[in-house]
Amino acid sequence: MAEIVIRNLRKEFGDFTAVQSSSFKIEDGEFFMLLGPSGCGKTTTLRMIAGLELPTDGEIYIDGEEVGRQPASKRDIAFVFQMFALYPHMNVRKNISYPLVSQGMPKHQVQEKVAEVAQILGITKILDRPVGGLSGGDRQRVALGRAIVRDPKAFMMDEPLGALDAEFREHMAEELRALHDRMGATTVYVTHDQLEAMQMGDKIVVMNHGVIEQFGTPQDIYDKPATMFVADFIGSPSMNFLRFHGQVLAGSTSVSIHHDEISVPRLQEPFEGDMVFGIRPEHIALTDTGTYRGEVLAAEYLGTTQIVTLKTANGELKARIPSGQPVRVGEYVGLDFNGATVTLFDNQSGRALKSELNEGVLAHV
Amino acid sequence: MSSYSITEPSSRQKWVAGSLVIFYAVITLLPLVWILTTGFKSPVDAIAYPPKVMFEPSLEGYVNLFTTRTRVSQEQLEALPPPATWYEEIVRNRDMVIAGPSRYGERFLNSVIIGFGSTFLSVFLGTLAAYAFSRFKVPLKDDLLFFILSTRMMPPIAVAIPIFLMFRTLGLSDTHLGMILLYTAVNISLAVWLLKGFIDEIPREYEEAALIDGYTRFQAFYKVVLPQAATGIASTAIFCLIFSWNEYAFAVLLTSGTAQTAPPFIPTIIGVGGQDWPAVAAGATLFLVPVMVFTILLRKHLLRGITFGAVRK
Numbered sequence: 001m002a003e004i005v006i007r008n009l010r011k012e013f014g015d016f017t018a019v020q021s022s023s024f025k026i027e028d029g030e031f032f033m034l035l036g037p038s039g040c041g042k043t044t045t046l047r048m049i050a051g052l053e054l055p056t057d058g059e060i061y062i063d064g065e066e067v068g069r070q071p072a073s074k075r076d077i078a079f080v081f082q083m084f085a086l087y088p089h090m091n092v093r094k095n096i097s098y099p100l101v102s103q104g105m106p107k108h109q110v111q112e113k114v115a116e117v118a119q120i121l122g123i124t125k126i127l128d129r130p131v132g133g134l135s136g137g138d139r140q141r142v143a144l145g146r147a148i149v150r151d152p153k154a155f156m157m158d159e160p161l162g163a164l165d166a167e168f169r170e171h172m173a174e175e176l177r178a179l180h181d182r183m184g185a186t187t188v189y190v191t192h193d194q195l196e197a198m199q200m201g202d203k204i205v206v207m208n209h210g211v212i213e214q215f216g217t218p219q220d221i222y223d224k225p226a227t228m229f230v231a232d233f234i235g236s237p238s239m240n241f242l243r244f245h246g247q248v249l250a251g252s253t254s255v256s257i258h259h260d261e262i263s264v265p266r267l268q269e270p271f272e273g274d275m276v277f278g279i280r281p282e283h284i285a286l287t288d289t290g291t292y293r294g295e296v297l298a299a300e301y302l303g304t305t306q307i308v309t310l311k312t313a314n315g316e317l318k319a320r321i322p323s324g325q326p327v328r329v330g331e332y333v334g335l336d337f338n339g340a341t342v343t344l345f346d347n348q349s350g351r352a353l354k355s356e357l358n359e360g361v362l363a364h365v
Numbered sequence: 366m367s368s369y370s371i372t373e374p375s376s377r378q379k380w381v382a383g384s385l386v387i388f389y390a391v392i393t394l395l396p397l398v399w400i401l402t403t404g405f406k407s408p409v410d411a412i413a414y415p416p417k418v419m420f421e422p423s424l425e426g427y428v429n430l431f432t433t434r435t436r437v438s439q440e441q442l443e444a445l446p447p448p449a450t451w452y453e454e455i456v457r458n459r460d461m462v463i464a465g466p467s468r469y470g471e472r473f474l475n476s477v478i479i480g481f482g483s484t485f486l487s488v489f490l491g492t493l494a495a496y497a498f499s500r501f502k503v504p505l506k507d508d509l510l511f512f513i514l515s516t517r518m519m520p521p522i523a524v525a526i527p528i529f530l531m532f533r534t535l536g537l538s539d540t541h542l543g544m545i546l547l548y549t550a551v552n553i554s555l556a557v558w559l560l561k562g563f564i565d566e567i568p569r570e571y572e573e574a575a576l577i578d579g580y581t582r583f584q585a586f587y588k589v590v591l592p593q594a595a596t597g598i599a600s601t602a603i604f605c606l607i608f609s610w611n612e613y614a615f616a617v618l619l620t621s622g623t624a625q626t627a628p629p630f631i632p633t634i635i636g637v638g639g640q641d642w643p644a645v646a647a648g649a650t651l652f653l654v655p656v657m658v659f660t661i662l663l664r665k666h667l668l669r670g671i672t673f674g675a676v677r678k
Contacts (some may be wrong), residue, residue, distance in 0.1 A: 050577060
């Protein structure tokens, strides 16, 4: 097992920059998520770590050794592909034993290892079946088997659940996380699904347009987004943005939006201009006493909670409130914001303003 | 509920479709049947008019194909000891004796060496080139591919004279090597293009998985890509073989002795003592066999190969 350090990693395809000078560190044994929309450079980053792409610039350290220019076969890592990439002309047993055969492991030892891995993954019964007829889940297990059979330094997974049915995905996600906890192997996992990333990851890197937007634990990324992109990308519904023009000073604890003073975490930098007031739907309450008001446009019932869409002077927002609370479309209600959870952004650059809330987190970037 | 379905053809449609296929098959197979039967006719039956559908089969054509014969007088014939073999008997019935074996065997062997040799070389080089074009960043890739294809934009025989002069200068005229190189040069553009299509269809992930599993690029190509491309390689091989096996014009022009293939040889049989159609037909029949066997062996691949890539999986 190994820690992986990425330093100033960059990748250009002709004129297109897929990854711009990225740096982060993956601790030994961590389940690490690379999260972002398609085309953000997450898969390219993963492929560079694996040795399937050569970086244009920068370094990759696996276990302290710089491997950026080494071929994939020398890096001792395993890769699970989105489409599984099982060798179609071999049966399950051959697929799993293939990486061992390349190392020249004696036959009986290969058999033992394959049997052991099959046991762990519960695929002993299908070992002699051709891979063509397997279900999605079984293919996924075989792909995992091929990855873990070698005890590699680290696992790279490129949206391994992307090809599965929604129903089965959840189950496999649990299985995958359990497998990771059992083996304690460093895992780098690429996904565009923020729920998957939050659910499984120890740490998350959020990427967009080849740039790392934020790097941290799921809680930090959810509660203390470093940019508007992260705030918008993570969470469903995503963070509400109220746009306003104003001025804040270092030390301010409230902002003035549409003639209302709304409290925010103590700011640590001054700012003047177009700002965005960011708040998660669950931190908005509907009260009669609230002075900032909005008109109810719609309410979606979700069982334990409901999502209420409101129209305010600074734009639309969504609130997540208990489903028992009566709401009528068309009525005007007062809004109460939980000030401690608010993040202010610079509207132009999308960057979060430093405050009491996020001071430790922004330093990571 | 009736069993009527809009996707399943009705029995009448099936009957019509079946009849059309059979009709087409008959039209296609008739010349082959003609050649096959003529090979077993006597010279008189072969040119009988109206043509004889029923006839007494004879092996004379095949005997004539493989032998050279000399006409002898009745007295000489009677002086000879009785014929030792069935084929001597057939020859003697025509007042002739066997002078020796014909050249057909050698020519046939030449065809095998040149046909299969150039097929192997075309497919081998074509696979490597197609893999490179499919997987690597080759400078001027599109131009190169177009250039390769452009060699097929005129009939190869259009460059017969330059090739003839070139072969003469290089000492390649009437050599096996020369013919193999020539047919390879003609076939390779087809091979590269066909195989590139097949290899493009194989997901890169298979090789990448092999690279990560500790194999070198060449091992990944050899152990993972090649088995996947077997279908494409088989159908490409058939197309290449059919071309070089049947090629006539260059063979006439560039070979005369040592490396002459069967196609230019077969027509020369006519001239050996009258118009010996049964012998010509026998030569053509036997000449068909290797391509037929090769195609039947690879038939499963060929069928998949032709439709492969037509539908995105």
